Amino acid sequence: MLFRSAFIFLGSFFVLSSSAQLAQVVTNCVNPKQVALTFDDGPYSSTQIIRQMLNLQNIKATFFYNGVNFDCIYNHISDVYQMYSDGHQISSHTWNHFDLATLSWDEIHNQMYLTERAIYRITGAQVAMMRPPFGSYNDQVRQASYLRNQTLIIWNMDSGDAGVPPKTTEQSEALYDAAIASGSPGGILTLNHETHNTTVNDVIPYAIQKLKNAGYDFVTVAECSNLPAYQWQDSSPQPVDPSWQSECV
């Protein structure tokens, strides 16, 4: 795998082209009666709480992890590996949670590369899905994503937990009720943030029960879009190297 991981390298490797192809942008599930619960901005101190809640109910979800945001991904190596081993989908939310549409070509690649490398080191899986912070992207971001074999993942149901101002628990729950009531013909691809206590403790348990009652199947984003979660998966992760911590800045 050394050859392949060396091949996916820093931005300067890639050349910006006005005619380059653009990565696909996914906003919907393709199958009705499916819901993809997604959680952004981790890993965080809540990661194990969510993991246990989902596993107890045999639900698979998708996590868009940052490198350095609320915490550093290298402070949560075992959390991320356990989440992956349990069958949850691990995807990139890029390194620093910068607005990618404001960055240069090389900066965009570096934000993607550092995160892809961290997840690869920790899990042995090379991710194939990326959610741009704030849902913000332009053609340059899509070009970079295409070259890195990434699909951009947005959402069609925002719980509003990271809105300005954030929705209250009752408001977020009402948004789940409305998505279910609308029938969501393309399935429900959600946006939640594991860094909000009310999301973890109140809104998601409520939403799970409501969605179950309405007959929804809980799937990963890869399953709900019929696209690959990973470019490849090694049988084991890399041995933990304390020097990785130096990237937590």
Ligand SMILES: [Zn+2]
């Ligand atoms: Zn985010």
